[in-house]
Amino acid sequence: METTRPTAEIARLAELRRDDPKTAVEMWKRRVGATPERVAFRYHDDGAWRPMTFKEADAAAREIAAGLVARGVVPGDRICVLSQTRLEWVLADVGILLAGGVTVPIYASNTAEQCEFIVRDAGAKLVVVEDEAQRDKLLPLRDRLFTVTGLVQIAGAPPSPASAFVHSLGELRAAGKTWLGTHAGQLDAHSDTVAPESMFTIIYTSGTTGVPKGVVLTHEHLTAGVCSAIRAMQIDGDDVQYLFLPLAHVLGRELEWATIQIGCETAFSRGTTQIKEDLGMVRPTFMAGVPRIFEKFYAGVKAALVSGSGLKRSLAAWALAKGAARSAAIRAGKAGAGGGIGFALADKLVLGKLRARLGLDRNRFLISGGAPLAPEIAEFFHSTGLLILEGYGLTETVAAAHLNRQTAFRFGTVGPALDVVETRIADDGEILMRGPSVFRQYYNNPAATAESVEPDGWFHSGDIGVLEDGFLRITDRKKDLIVTAGGKKIAPQPLENALKARSPFFSQVLVIGDQRPYLVALATLTDDARKQLGGTGDVAKAALQKQVDALNATLASYETIKRFAILPEDLTEASGDLTPKLSVKRKLVIEKYRGVIEGLYAGRDG
Numbered sequence: 001m002e003t004t005r006p007t008a009e010i011a012r013l014a015e016l017r018r019d020d021p022k023t024a025v026e027m028w029k030r031r032v033g034a035t036p037e038r039v040a041f042r043y044h045d046d047g048a049w050r051p052m053t054f055k056e057a058d059a060a061a062r063e064i065a066a067g068l069v070a071r072g073v074v075p076g077d078r079i080c081v082l083s084q085t086r087l088e089w090v091l092a093d094v095g096i097l098l099a100g101g102v103t104v105p106i107y108a109s110n111t112a113e114q115c116e117f118i119v120r121d122a123g124a125k126l127v128v129v130e131d132e133a134q135r136d137k138l139l140p141l142r143d144r145l146f147t148v149t150g151l152v153q154i155a156g157a158p159p160s161p162a163s164a165f166v167h168s169l170g171e172l173r174a175a176g177k178t179w180l181g182t183h184a185g186q187l188d189a190h191s192d193t194v195a196p197e198s199m200f201t202i203i204y205t206s207g208t209t210g211v212p213k214g215v216v217l218t219h220e221h222l223t224a225g226v227c228s229a230i231r232a233m234q235i236d237g238d239d240v241q242y243l244f245l246p247l248a249h250v251l252g253r254e255l256e257w258a259t260i261q262i263g264c265e266t267a268f269s270r271g272t273t274q275i276k277e278d279l280g281m282v283r284p285t286f287m288a289g290v291p292r293i294f295e296k297f298y299a300g301v302k303a304a305l306v307s308g309s310g311l312k313r314s315l316a317a318w319a320l321a322k323g324a325a326r327s328a329a330i331r332a333g334k335a336g337a338g339g340g341i342g343f344a345l346a347d348k349l350v351l352g353k354l355r356a357r358l359g360l361d362r363n364r365f366l367i368s369g370g371a372p373l374a375p376e377i378a379e380f381f382h383s384t385g386l387l388i389l390e391g392y393g394l395t396e397t398v399a400a401a402h403l404n405r406q407t408a409f410r411f412g413t414v415g416p417a418l419d420v421v422e423t424r425i426a427d428d429g430e431i432l433m434r435g436p437s438v439f440r441q442y443y444n445n446p447a448a449t450a451e452s453v454e455p456d457g458w459f460h461s462g463d464i465g466v467l468e469d470g471f472l473r474i475t476d477r478k479k480d481l482i483v484t485a486g487g488k489k490i491a492p493q494p495l496e497n498a499l500k501a502r503s504p505f506f507s508q509v510l511v512i513g514d515q516r517p518y519l520v521a522l523a524t525l526t527d528d529a530r531k532q533l534g535g536t537g538d539v540a541k542a543a544l545q546k547q548v549d550a551l552n553a554t555l556a557s558y559e560t561i562k563r564f565a566i567l568p569e570d571l572t573e574a575s576g577d578l579t580p581k582l583s584v585k586r587k588l589v590i591e592k593y594r595g596v597i598e599g600l601y602a603g604r605d606g
Contacts, residue, residue, distance in 0.1 A: 013419055017436075020227040022196045023219035024097050027226075027261050029191075032058040035263045038237070042267040042282070043087040049267070049281060057091060060173065064095025066187055067176030071126065072149065075100030075193040078122045078202065081247075082106040082115060082137075083130035087268055088154045088169060089247045090256055092128050100190040102199045104214075105248035107580040109573055112137040114212075116144060118204050121214060121444060123147045128169070131156040135166060196220035202443050203250055203395050214443030215250075215395045225398030225437035226257045228418040232403045233365070233389075235286060237263040240362075242284035244269030246580055251369050254399040255288055279359025287360075288367035291374075291497075292582040294388060298377045299504040301354065301384070303528050319350035323383035330382075331411070351384050358386075365389050365406055369399065371583050372474055372493050375412035376501035382411075390414050392474060396439045396452070396459055397421070402472045413471040423472060429464040430478055464491070480586060482513045488558040490519065495551070495559065503547040505529035505540070508571045510589055511561065512597055520600040521548075521564040522593055524571055536566040563600045567593065 021027040036055035043050055052060075073079065079096050081103060083089050096103045104122045106115055108130060115137055119127060129135045129151050138151060142165065151166045159166050180187065200219045204212040235241075241259050243266050245252035259266045267282040269275060275293075305316040323346060326339030339346075355361045366381070366388045378388045391403035392414035402423070404415030417423045421435040434457040442448045452460050464481065465474045476491030484490065492511035499521070500506045507526045513519035523544060525536060533540040544566065552560040571577035577589050590597065 016231075016419065017224065017227065021223050021261070023194050023198070024200055024222050024257060025191045025194045025219070027223060027257065028058075028061075028094055028097070031260050031263055035237070038263055039265045040260070040263075041087055041090065042265060044268070044270050044278075052087065054263070057094070060091050061094035061098060062180065062187060063173040063176035064092055064169070065098035065176065065190070066179040066183075067172035067174075068095065068099040068101065068126070069187065069190060070175045070179040071172070073099050073101055073125060075190055076102065076199070077125045078102045078104050080104045080106050080115075080119055080122065080124045080127040082108060082110075082127060082134045083154060083247075084108045084271070085243060085245065085247050085252060085268060086130070086154070090266075092152075092154075092169075093247070093256070097194065097200070098187065098191045100193045102201060104202045104204075105253070106204075107246055107248040108134060109580050112141060116141050117212065118214075119145050119148060121204075122202055126150055126152060128152045128154065130154050132159075135159065139163075139166075194219060196223075201253070203248070203253070205395055213445055213448050215439055216441050216443050217395075217398060217439055221398050221437050221439060222254075222257060223261075224420050224435070225400065225418075226254055226261055228420040228437060229254060229400045229403070230258050230262055232400070232405060232418055233258070233286070233367070234406060235259075235262055235264060239264040239285045239364075240282065241266045242269065242279060242282050242287045243267065244272060244275055244278075245288060245290070248580065249370075250395040251288060251393075251399040276359070280357075281359070283359055283362045285362050285364050286366070287363070288369065290370040290582050291368055291372065291377075294366070294368055294373060294377055294381070295500055297358070298380060298501075299507075299526050299528065301358075302380075302504045316350055319346035320380075320383055322346035323351055323385065324379070327379060327382040331409075347385060354384055355386060360386060367391060367403075369393065372497055374497035374501035376498075378411040392463075392472060394461060396461075397433060398437045398439075401433050401437070404471075410468075410471045413468065413473045415472065416470045417472070423467065424458075425465065425467060426460075428478075429466070429475070431461040431463045431465045431472070431474075432458045433461060434458045482511070482519070483515065484513050484519070484558060485515055485517045490559055495519075495555075495561070496521075498551055499523075499547065499561075502551055503544065505533070505544055505547070508584065510571075510584060510586065512590060516601060518558075518562045519560065520597065521561045522567055522589070522596065523564055524567045524569065536568060540566055563603075565593075565596050565600055567596070 021030055032054045037053050039051045040054040040057045041052045079101050081089060081092055093103050104124060106118050124147060127148060135151055135153055152169055152172050153166055154169045158168060196219050198219050200217050200222045202214040202216055204214050243255060247253055247256060269278055306313055322343045326343045329337035363386060368388050369391045373390050381388050389404040389409060391400045393399045393401040400418060401421045402414040402417050420437050421433055424432050426432055438459050440453060462478045463474055464476045464478050465472050476493050480492060482490040482492055495511045496509040499509045505525055507524045510522045511519055533543055548561055548564060571584060577585055
């Protein structure tokens, strides 16, 4: 059944959005004007964390913008950014917009061929590259990047011999500073061309299958989505965000602009290998990640809690039990759900110290998006005093379309819709959405647009779900549903998540069974599990079999996993098995381990 908003609700939302900025340029200029001396960003440089105010960031971004104009950029030009998350990524993003341009992000992990496709499809005029490694992906392709007039390198040594095709970011800013001195007031003429319907960005889907599609997001899409997400998250100017998500990912980009809109500080990660150390120094009040990150946190914390002496283990178990009881009472809406003296003592002796060791002692909430999070993991963290708000959205919806709230959350769901999004469930279970934050077209791809977007704006997400009192529960990807040889339809992701949550030994799990008589699984072990179990042999197999058997005991017979194999190595982005947002490339992995799978169905356990 279609769920349309009543006229009164539409009028209320229109009034709510009346004072929201209509473009990202307006959003930036408002913020700089309102709080110029407030710290906007914190970054690590030369061994120390350094602050940058909004006024300082604006000066840098305007120099970049002017440098782009001096290089021939005109409103509407597309400029790619090929870099890890860092301060200069955001400064380049703002600079591109102040020049009237369109930012096209590229994941730093993309291959040269993937970069070439995006640059060519977008018709980019310039490419901002992070360092020598990213630059050297593109230089051999120069003759095939027909629209590109040059590269701008953020860090590292210039090419040798020197190339007129490559300029440093410092050189671009210097040229911009000179241009500003001789063209007083003219930069605003470029940014003034930006309207709500102008393109803000083109983000190419990471593509677990098929050719990437360029999602066109306008300035209205961005501002509607960001302002709505801020209302749902309830962040304010005193918050501190720790940002390690790729800015090529739409969630990272939404959070970039959310902190600009609200005027709070963003601290940039030094990389995923240094998250633990960074958190101890930054102590953020909120942070977003993909489930894979929280799964690793979960496995590490669980291992730490059981590794101490008998007394320490008993104390940890008692504290977690107190935390779990408090969590259950809060979720049940019971009066006096604070946990009382027992929880206060557990928090002081164990749980508070745990949060401090994680660098999350100031944390108000965490956000999980990009893939389903096992409810057991969310419940565990809540028992330690850390609330993970799971959300749901796609590139096509400017990241968040649904999000659990601090005051209204339900583990296992992705929460209610944002106040600018309408959601309905189609007859086949597919989730459809529309609203001012939902895209309307793929770039240069009318066929894909027609397939995904109805004329009245309803976007077909490709995900399957149900609405429960307004809370959306995702059950699976439409194309990932397993249909067994017996005709049973099974969603693999809940089974995979249940196994990972049940045992700290599992790193990745992939359930298989389409057009087969029963289900089998491919599994990988965590590093700790490999050490503890002595590799991937019989001992490991026996340990994991107990966890599989325990899960099977809770399932219908057709849902049970009959056999599984332990793969010799973890699934990683570097090996090509995961997308940049750490989702499993299901079809690729199945094909890669086709022989192992056939062996499982032939009765040869892995």
